[in-house]
Amino acid sequence: MSEVYALRRTRLRECCNAGGSAAALVTRPANVRYLAGPAPEGAVLLLSPAEDFLVCAGLPDDRGEQSRPDEALRVHVVPGTGGDPAVEAAGLAAAGDADSLAVEEHHLTVTRHRALRSVVPGLRLANVGGAVEQLRVVKDEEEISCLRIGAEIADQALGELLESILVGRTERHLALELERRLVDHGADGPAFATSVATGPNAGRPGHRPTDRRVEEGDFLSVCLGAAYRGYRCEIGRTFVIGTAPADWQIELYDLVFTAQRAGRESLVPGAACRDVDRAARQVLDSAGYAAALPALTGHGVGLEIDEDPQLTPGTMGKLDACVPVTVEPGVHLPGRGGVRIDDTLVVRPEADGGPELLTITTKELLAL
Amino acid sequence: MSEVYALRRTRLRECCNAGGSAAALVTRPANVRYLAGPAPEGAVLLLSPAEDFLVCAGLPDDRGEQSRPDEALRVHVVPGTGGDPAVEAAGLAAAGDADSLAVEEHHLTVTRHRALRSVVPGLRLANVGGAVEQLRVVKDEEEISCLRIGAEIADQALGELLESILVGRTERHLALELERRLVDHGADGPAFATSVATGPNAGRPGHRPTDRRVEEGDFLSVCLGAAYRGYRCEIGRTFVIGTAPADWQIELYDLVFTAQRAGRESLVPGAACRDVDRAARQVLDSAGYAAALPALTGHGVGLEIDEDPQLTPGTMGKLDACVPVTVEPGVHLPGRGGVRIDDTLVVRPEADGGPELLTITTKELLAL
Numbered sequence: 001m002s003e004v005y006a007l008r009r010t011r012l013r014e015c016c017n018a019g020g021s022a023a024a025l026v027t028r029p030a031n032v033r034y035l036a037g038p039a040p041e042g043a044v045l046l047l048s049p050a051e052d053f054l055v056c057a058g059l060p061d062d063r064g065e066q067s068r069p070d071e072a073l074r075v076h077v078v079p080g081t082g083g084d085p086a087v088e089a090a091g092l093a094a095a096g097d098a099d100s101l102a103v104e105e106h107h108l109t110v111t112r113h114r115a116l117r118s119v120v121p122g123l124r125l126a127n128v129g130g131a132v133e134q135l136r137v138v139k140d141e142e143e144i145s146c147l148r149i150g151a152e153i154a155d156q157a158l159g160e161l162l163e164s165i166l167v168g169r170t171e172r173h174l175a176l177e178l179e180r181r182l183v184d185h186g187a188d189g190p191a192f193a194t195s196v197a198t199g200p201n202a203g204r205p206g207h208r209p210t211d212r213r214v215e216e217g218d219f220l221s222v223c224l225g226a227a228y229r230g231y232r233c234e235i236g237r238t239f240v241i242g243t244a245p246a247d248w249q250i251e252l253y254d255l256v257f258t259a260q261r262a263g264r265e266s267l268v269p270g271a272a273c274r275d276v277d278r279a280a281r282q283v284l285d286s287a288g289y290a291a292a293l294p295a296l297t298g299h300g301v302g303l304e305i306d307e308d309p310q311l312t313p314g315t316m317g318k319l320d321a322c323v324p325v326t327v328e329p330g331v332h333l334p335g336r337g338g339v340r341i342d343d344t345l346v347v348r349p350e351a352d353g354g355p356e357l358l359t360i361t362t363k364e365l366l367a368l
Numbered sequence: 369m370s371e372v373y374a375l376r377r378t379r380l381r382e383c384c385n386a387g388g389s390a391a392a393l394v395t396r397p398a399n400v401r402y403l404a405g406p407a408p409e410g411a412v413l414l415l416s417p418a419e420d421f422l423v424c425a426g427l428p429d430d431r432g433e434q435s436r437p438d439e440a441l442r443v444h445v446v447p448g449t450g451g452d453p454a455v456e457a458a459g460l461a462a463a464g465d466a467d468s469l470a471v472e473e474h475h476l477t478v479t480r481h482r483a484l485r486s487v488v489p490g491l492r493l494a495n496v497g498g499a500v501e502q503l504r505v506v507k508d509e510e511e512i513s514c515l516r517i518g519a520e521i522a523d524q525a526l527g528e529l530l531e532s533i534l535v536g537r538t539e540r541h542l543a544l545e546l547e548r549r550l551v552d553h554g555a556d557g558p559a560f561a562t563s564v565a566t567g568p569n570a571g572r573p574g575h576r577p578t579d580r581r582v583e584e585g586d587f588l589s590v591c592l593g594a595a596y597r598g599y600r601c602e603i604g605r606t607f608v609i610g611t612a613p614a615d616w617q618i619e620l621y622d623l624v625f626t627a628q629r630a631g632r633e634s635l636v637p638g639a640a641c642r643d644v645d646r647a648a649r650q651v652l653d654s655a656g657y658a659a660a661l662p663a664l665t666g667h668g669v670g671l672e673i674d675e676d677p678q679l680t681p682g683t684m685g686k687l688d689a690c691v692p693v694t695v696e697p698g699v700h701l702p703g704r705g706g707v708r709i710d711d712t713l714v715v716r717p718e719a720d721g722g723p724e725l726l727t728i729t730t731k732e733l734l735a736l
Contacts (some may be wrong), residue, residue, distance in 0.1 A: 081680070082683075105477065106477055109473065109475060109477055110473035110476050110481045110495075130541040173551070176544075176548045176551055177548075180544045183541070
């Protein structure tokens with residue numbers, strides 16, 4: 001892995017040098033992880049002309065290979081207690097003769113930025129912007145393999161839940177049960193707070209589980225994901241509880257399914273992000289649900305559960321091959337509930353078989 | 369509750385006015401919650417001379433009284449999608465004739481701060497600093513009652529775990545089981561990621577559960593807490609697994625217990641924070657464990673699990689009555705494990721019976 005991290009740092013260094021900074025300070029945790037491997041909480045990465053440092057408030061744990069940072073990095077522990085690794089790193093940069101340091105202004109607070117300036121007044125602070133986030137968009141096969149395993153785990157957890165009795169159980173309990181099963185199957189933990197929504201809550205994006213119990217005739221929508229070696233995937237499905245779905249439930253489900261399929265089928269290298277969004281959105285729009293639609297119909301996933309690219313009407317830019325994204329249109333009707341169908345897929349060229357579906361749980365409307 | 373929120377906002381307003389700003393923008397989520405009640409993710413609070421606004425990216429959910437923001441606030445929804453409520457709020461402040469807006473520089477990123485400046489160039493941005501955090505330190509009885517209920521829930525969850533068979537189960541499973549029980553007993557969820565540490569991991573502060581299984585002869589240390597109506601408490605206990613503790617285990621346990629009791633007994637209104645820390649720390653220090661000690665021996669709790677005051681050797685300031693804090697000294701011996709004992713207590717005057725212990729699970733060394 002060490003060469004992978006070194007290569008990523010080289011790409012960031014080139015990008016900073018082009019911007020006129022010989023040194024860069026990376027503070028956003030997922031970006032530190034991307035460039036340095038697993039690191040202690042609060043650790044920051046300093047790229048400087050002479051050497052790269054991982055600066056930590058305390059010594060990294062040593063709990064096996066999967067939790068160790070890249071051993072090619074020099075680890076620098078902030079002396080004393082309560083010091084800010086970012087401030088310490090700025091001092092190291094200045095001591096290493098850098099005259100300009102590119103920082104992540106979208107992550108550093110005003111207070112920390114000011115502390116950096118005051119500790120090394122001669123150092124010019126530039127902005128590295130979202131350079132690391134941009135590097136993170138296209139994944140290598142090792143990263144995709146972590147997402148694939150995470151998706152398998154989520155599929156297993158969901159599959160087991162569907163075999164159990166659901167009526168009478170609360171949203172909260174079902175969510176906890178899913179999270180336990182994710183861990184049972186080898187996840188580091190849930191990729192995000194598991195959402196279970198029943199009846200009138202079903203289909204609401206980001207619904208936080210309540211004490212409502214599953215009832216006959218409900219829509220039940222579930223959204224979960226596994227974190228595996230730091231990588232986070234997402235799956236969402238909607239079911240009907242009890243004997244047979246009502247006509248309105250079948251119609252709404254078919255509509256959302258059609259929209260989601262249209263989104264999935266438009267995932268080709270070179271497609272504009274907003275065209276993928278439009279493919280899904282227009283199905284729902286033209287059925288009269290324009291007002292019920294969320295701001296996005298999908299997003300990138302990786303070390304964070306919500307990354308670039310965003311699939312929205314306003315996103316500029318195109319999809320590349322090897323970009324994992326969710327496709328997750330949904331409709332929520334206040335007071336009645338709704339449907340949401342969510343997959344994680346990897347954009348692949350048609351010659352390689354087209355988009356790779358990572359979350360393979362059936363999308364038939366199951367009556368449970 | 370509405371009067372409570374209004375009073376808190378009045379206190380903040382006075383503090384801002386004294387600093388020369390007629391308007392204040394609160395962005396840190398726990399601070400927004402403190403001043404406005406439960407609010408949607410990303411919502412910000414604008415205090416302006418004419419009126420106070422809760423500015424949200426979308427409409428607040430309506431899921432019952434416990435999840436609604438203070439109804440005395442005017443809710444302003446950012447038009448369109450993808451807008452930043454903080455930027456929108458700055459626009460409202462400028463439109464309301466404020467010439468200076470105090471912001472939370474320790475929470476706003478450099479990028480957001482710049483966006484605020486550029487959208488309303490005529491508005492002077494000042495720093496409200498940690499004013500809201502300072503207001504939050506002393507709790508009212510309603511807040512303490514939420515913490516007390518949270519602590520009861522955590523005690524129940526822990527008590528039930530102790531009645532089950534532990535040998536052979538993994539740290540991860542025990543942690544999930546505890547979290548499920550917290551929710552069973554009425555918690556919103558865990559107050560923080562539950563820590564279960566066995567054998568050589570026992571006593572490590574902030575240990576993240578692994579797949580290590582509980583074995584005979586292990587120390588087992590557990591740290592958990594419940595979130596209840598937004599308030600977060602903490603309890604930590606250490607047990608021995610199996611027949612009878614070894615001599616070194618009994619000695620180490622007694623020592624940490626003595627340190628923890630010394631810390632608890634020094635919790636009186638007017639005590640210096642660093643003296644409380646010293647009371648606990650010097651017991652461990654003088655037994656030769658100076659190097660094994662963490663940076664703090666306790667901290668405030670409330671809407672966040674780690675608030676002011678910090679109980680460390682370097683903390684200035686004194687404890688007031690009605691301040692809930694943890695007292696949590698511990699010793700971890702690399703390769704062998706260790707002991708950590710952690711309670712949440714409320715500082716009370718001696719006339720009221722002294723410190724109120726919220727987490728009442730026994731601190732005897734149980735052999736399970």
